[in-house]
Amino acid sequence: MDDARRGGWASRFGFIMAAAGSAVGLGNIWKFPYVTGAHGGGAFLAIYLVCVFGFGLALVMAELVMGRMSRRNPVGAFKRLAGSAWPAAGGLGVVTAVVILSFYIVVAGWAIAYLVYALDGALSATDADALNALFRRLTGAPVAPLLYAAAFMLATAVVVARGIAGGIERMSKLFMPLLFGILVLLVLRAVTLPGAGEGLAFFLRPDWSSVDIGTVSAALGQAFFSLSLGLGGLITYGSYMSPRQNLGRDALAVVLLDTVVAVLAGLMVLPAMMAAGMTPAEGGPGTTFKVLPAVFAAMPAGRLFSIGFFLLLTLAALTSSVSLLEPVVSYLVDERGLKRTTASALGSLVCFALAVPVSLSFGVWHEVTFAGLTLFGLMDFFASHLSLPIGSLLTAICLGWVVGRPALDELASRGQPVAAWAPVWLFFIRFIAPFAIAWILIQGLIPG
Numbered sequence: 324m325d326d327a328r329r330g331g332w333a334s335r336f337g338f339i340m341a342a343a344g345s346a347v348g349l350g351n352i353w354k355f356p357y358v359t360g361a362h363g364g365g366a367f368l369a370i371y372l373v374c375v376f377g378f379g380l381a382l383v384m385a386e387l388v389m390g391r392m393s394r395r396n397p398v399g400a401f402k403r404l405a406g407s408a409w410p411a412a413g414g415l416g417v418v419t420a421v422v423i424l425s426f427y428i429v430v431a432g433w434a435i436a437y438l439v440y441a442l443d444g445a446l447s448a449t450d451a452d453a454l455n456a457l458f459r460r461l462t463g464a465p466v467a468p469l470l471y472a473a474a475f476m477l478a479t480a481v482v483v484a485r486g487i488a489g490g491i492e493r494m495s496k497l498f499m500p501l502l503f504g505i506l507v508l509l510v511l512r513a514v515t516l517p518g519a520g521e522g523l524a525f526f527l528r529p530d531w532s533s534v535d536i537g538t539v540s541a542a543l544g545q546a547f548f549s550l551s552l553g554l555g556g557l558i559t560y561g562s563y564m565s566p567r568q569n570l571g572r573d574a575l576a577v578v579l580l581d582t583v584v585a586v587l588a589g590l591m592v593l594p595a596m597m598a599a600g601m602t603p604a605e606g607g608p609g610t611t612f613k614v615l616p617a618v619f620a621a622m623p624a625g626r627l628f629s630i631g632f633f634l635l636l637t638l639a640a641l642t643s644s645v646s647l648l649e650p651v652v653s654y655l656v657d658e659r660g661l662k663r664t665t666a667s668a669l670g671s672l673v674c675f676a677l678a679v680p681v682s683l684s685f686g687v688w689h690e691v692t693f694a695g696l697t698l699f700g701l702m703d704f705f706a707s708h709l710s711l712p713i714g715s716l717l718t719a720i721c722l723g724w725v726v727g728r729p730a731l732d733e734l735a736s737r738g739q740p741v742a743a744w745a746p747v748w749l750f751f752i753r754f755i756a757p758f759a760i761a762w763i764l765i766q767g768l769i770p771g
């Protein structure tokens with residue numbers, strides 16, 4: 324597909340909403356609170372913030388630069404910018420997108436199911452046992468969660484099939500402001516809950532005693548996942564950016580929005596969890612679903628709040644899932660000559676097929692483990708601890724060492740001089756990011 328016919332963002336605001344929509348998702352609202360809980364709270368938050376602003380921001384800019392420079396999907400971008408030895412780096416990204424999508428749609432399906440429960444008034448239980456049982460009944464069922472996952476995959480495919488400006492951008496411009504509105508209301512409610520203090524202290528006051536290299540590796544993986552880094556999703560989004568756009572400033576806006584939402588989600592979930600007498604370390608993937616309904620049920624207009632929350636979760640998931648499908652689709656369109664609709668359908672079918680065993684791994688196949696991990700655990704580990712860091716490492720090496728100085732001109736918007744801080748960014752991408760990521764990656768893999 325030639326560059327002009329690939330399409331592009333219609334406006335700067337549209338791009339920011341789409342890219343923030345990609346970043347803000349289940350990673351922030353569903354995953355961040357339980358991962359923070361599992362790794363000790365405040366200290367994890369501090370290390371996470373260092374990862375986001377120390378590495379994440381620079382790498383977000385790196386992916387966007389690679390995309391805008393090459394006007395290609397991840398595979399094509401590495402090929403155009405670095406030659407024939409590199410497309411495998413983009414290929415790993417496309418495969419990783421498929422892997423993440425296949426568990427992402429399962430969890431997003433739960434969000435839809437809970438939205439249906441909330442609308443039905445079926446979330447009125449306040450005791451933990453009843454909510455546990457509800458969660459287990461849904462996720463342990465063989466068929467129902469797959470139907471919800473299928474509905475979610477279909478919605479994702481329809482949006483992606485409609486293209487960049489007409490599909491992804493249009494949806495994000497509508498949903499993202501709505502999402503921020505709902506979130507602010509919910510947080511105001513959660514932090515004024517009786518008993519919120521202990522959870523707030525756990526989340527905000529660092530306790531360094533439990534920190535080890537595993538904490539750092541988990542924080543880095545979470546930062547990459549949350550910022551949509553390491554699989555070329557942002558390369559793809561960058562490939563539709565206007566050359567006139569101020570890339571550095573817009574990247575900063577996206578990173579800030581993502582971080583604010585993660586912190587707000589932590590403020591919402593962790594206090595509620597501790598107020599309900601749960602230990603943060605033991606929450607796991609069910610945390611959000613088990614904890615918040617109890618909070619909503621116990622307060623005035625709770626049903627409205629629970630509808631709002633699960634709507635928020637579903638919409639946030641959708642603006643992210645399109646950014647997981649888009650690199651796969653743009654690869655099939657650019658490199659394999661498929662039509663966008665065909666590519667969206669094909670990509671979705673493959674992801675759904677993979678989602679079947681993932682969904683079952685929460686129920687009947689719970690006992691089937693690999694090195695102590697369920698299939699979901701394994702895929703999550705592959706993505707966050709291996710593939711996303713490796714993808715970011717390769718991006719940094721490619722941009723810093725193969726592309727080199729021309730990246731600085733691409734970072735500046737067309738007709739503008741290179742910013743004074745830009746060489747510092749390139750220095751960081753060249754000399755610091757690759758070594759730091761490689762070190763954390765290797766340390767994180769050594770069983771401790």
Ligand code: PHE
Pocket residue numbers: 345346347348349350351423547548549550551552554556643644646647
């Ligand atoms: N950032 C998304 C989230 O936090 C997930 C995602 C990862 C999206 C990688 C695209 C690429 O939910």
